[in-house]
Amino acid sequence: MRDLTPRQIVAELDHDIVGQGDAKRAVAIALRNRWRRRQLPEDISAQVTPKNILLIGPTGVGKTEIARRLAKLVGAPFVKVEATKYTEVGYYGRDVESLVRDLVEAAIVLVRTSEREKVAEQAKTRAEQRLLDLLLPPRNNNQWVDPESPEAAEAAEKRQRSRDKMRARLEAGELEDREVEITLPGKNVAPVSILGAGNFEQMEMDLQNMFEKMMPKSSQTRTLTVAQARPLLVGMETDALIDGEKVNQSAVALAEESGIVFLDEIDKIAGDDGGGGGRGPDVSRQGVQRDLLPIVEGTTVTTKYGPVKTDHVLFFAAGAFHRSKPSDLMPELQGRFPIRVELNDLTREDFARILREPRASLIRQYQALLATEGITLEFTPDAIDAMAQLAHQVNQSTQNIGARRLHTILERVVEEISFDAPDRADKEVVIDGNFVRERLEELVKDEDLSRFIL
Known part of the structure; x- marks a missing residue:
């Protein structure tokens, strides 16, 4: 807080x-x-x-x-x-x-979310260790070897060198396409609702919790690349590090x-x-x-x-x-x-400020969206004033829905540009007051039409 x-x-x-x-x-x-x-x-x-x-x-x-x-x-x-x-x-x-x-x-x-951030580094380290174990599984043979013998010490040293090399390659990103097998915990299927009405919500939750504890948890083994497995393993290790009861x-x-x-x-x-x-x-x-x-x-x-x-x-x-x-x-x-x-009704000046001032204003949102197509979109001051005036006018003549009217106004203004954006040769677009009025004025004049479209 x-x-x-x-x-x-x-x-x-x-x-x-x-x-x-x-x-x-x-x-x-x-x-x-x-x-x-x-x-x-x-x-x-x-x-x-x-x-x-x-x-x-x-x-x-x-x-x-x-x-x-x-x-x-x-x-x-x-x-x-x-x-x-x-x-x-x-x-x-x-x-x-x-x-x-x-x-x-x-x-x-x-x-x-807060707890996950606290254990993020530890979970990442543990996930990398698990990836290393999957890429270079621990030695498993039934022949007994004296752990104090020179042979055991030599084998352990050799194996450590192999792990160090594998770790270096893993950290360098050279093994991202190597496939590994991981076992993912399954999820229990929630029981079908049998109580129906909302007033039994708590009783239904209690029954579902009881069924979840009674039913065995399934698991599945999947073959994934290292790049695909890493985020899954990080998530599993994060969940293992978090104390659910404390949360x-x-x-x-x-x-x-x-x-x-x-x-x-x-x-x-x-x-x-x-x-x-x-x-x-x-x-x-x-x-x-x-x-x-x-x-x-x-x-x-x-x-x-x-x-x-x-x-x-x-x-x-x-x-x-x-x-x-x-x-x-x-x-x-x-x-x-x-x-x-x-709270006060929005004035024409308020609509203009809503388009200009907020950090994530609608104008900035449309500029960012069209920038993904390489389009540089610019609104002139008189274009913003025209949209504000039209939004205020439609709100007064039809149903007053406040700032939400601007969503409809802006969508109508940039609709054609948005449709043609991927194929457009001219990547710099300037929208002025005349453009706005051409797109919207006829709709605004026809009150019956504006009622349904704007």
């Missing part, structure tokens, strides 16, 4: 996300409060709960991206889920507790102390469902809120890695709230999101 000040967090987010200063400040403070809690005495820190955040704004303005970038910035396990995928306990659908299990799985990946315990602790859960589309479960008598995705929205409440408040969820407490998990909830308002949520759930930030 990186301990960054709020100002540093906002500065880092500014590299990838345009605008939305209020939201960035709110998440930066929430993250810094985690560091502050860890500095407190244990009796006080246990009482300090996270200040969860409700992000309110239309789609495509950066709600999810802020949370995702924040988690990546500090190395925290992160899970994004749509509140609409859950249903009340007793109905067919996913159990809300599964989001905690997903969070632990994300933490497992982070911890395992699991560390992952659970990381999820509990640093986990971030992003609940998207929470506005879709706001309000009453009219008695809960319907069917389909809208069934019992109040019930989903009731099931989410203990998770957000702080409870203990059983996972295959052990119990996980959610008391200090940081929750972000987000929604457009077009047809509902935050006060339509259950009062108890509202109280668990004390910080509310409204």
